[in-house]
Amino acid sequence: MKLHYKPGACSLSSHIVLNELGLTFELDKTDTAHGTTQAGEDFLRISPNGYVPALVTDDGEVLTENPAILQYLAGLAPNSELAPPPATLARVRLQELLNFVSSELHKAFGPFFSGKELEPEQRVSVSAQVGRRVSHIEARLADGRSFLLGEHFTIADAYAFVVLNWSEPAGLTLKAWPKTEAYVARIRERPAVRKAMVAEGLIPQGVAS
Ligand SMILES: N[C@@H](CCC(=O)N[C@@H](CS)C(=O)NCC(=O)O)C(=O)O
Numbered sequence: 754m755k756l757h758y759k760p761g762a763c764s765l766s767s768h769i770v771l772n773e774l775g776l777t778f779e780l781d782k783t784d785t786a787h788g789t790t791q792a793g794e795d796f797l798r799i800s801p802n803g804y805v806p807a808l809v810t811d812d813g814e815v816l817t818e819n820p821a822i823l824q825y826l827a828g829l830a831p832n833s834e835l836a837p838p839p840a841t842l843a844r845v846r847l848q849e850l851l852n853f854v855s856s857e858l859h860k861a862f863g864p865f866f867s868g869k870e871l872e873p874e875q876r877v878s879v880s881a882q883v884g885r886r887v888s889h890i891e892a893r894l895a896d897g898r899s900f901l902l903g904e905h906f907t908i909a910d911a912y913a914f915v916v917l918n919w920s921e922p923a924g925l926t927l928k929a930w931p932k933t934e935a936y937v938a939r940i941r942e943r944p945a946v947r948k949a950m951v952a953e954g955l956i957p958q959g960v961a962s
């Protein structure tokens with residue numbers, strides 16, 4: 754398998770899950786701005802939308818879209834507890850969360866990374882939108898659970914962690930959402946997460962366990 758990624762981007766969630774599962778894979782640091790892979794190929798021929806993640810499976814299929822890739826990876830190890838079994842209510846709850854993270858939380862952060870400086874008024878409204886979405890995460894954690902679906906780390910946590918981890922580069926703080934802040938800190942300590950972050954150059958080698 755090969756994962757096309759950009760350091761710290763949403764593709765980090767697939768990278769984390771690949772590590773959680775102990776799978777063998779290649780990484781390709783893809784230049785989405787120029788549409789080229791690390792190997793010098795035309796990325797648009799591999800994934801016409803030109804964004805990461807894109808996962809090339811061992812059968813040569815190209816999978817795109819975070820929620821689909823994450824569920825594909827979890828399906829490679831059905832006993833891993835990274836996703837509840839298909840066709841159960843618990844699985845639908847997971848899909849509900851993946852959709853929320855993808856279309857609400859992830860997209861709320863988009864304006865911070867558009868490459869255009871935000872006007873002060875825009876920054877206030879975009880930050881408020883992020884805050885509303887983070888409040889939903891905080892509410893999910895209100896009963897003291899460790900992860901979004903309970904006591905097991907799932908693929909939804911991998912994706913939510915990556916997006917919430919953009920708070921600092923966006924110039925935001927999670928201090929107003931203490932359970933979420935602790936949740937992000939807890940996930941950052943997972944060996945699979947540290948390993949992925951080191952491999953993507955986000956934290957120094959010595960910090961990895
Ligand atoms: N709908 C896509 C969105 C993927 C996406 O937004 N990828 C971003 C990084 S987080 C990207 O590659 N953007 C192009 C770029 O940054 O040049 C998915 O869920 O996989």
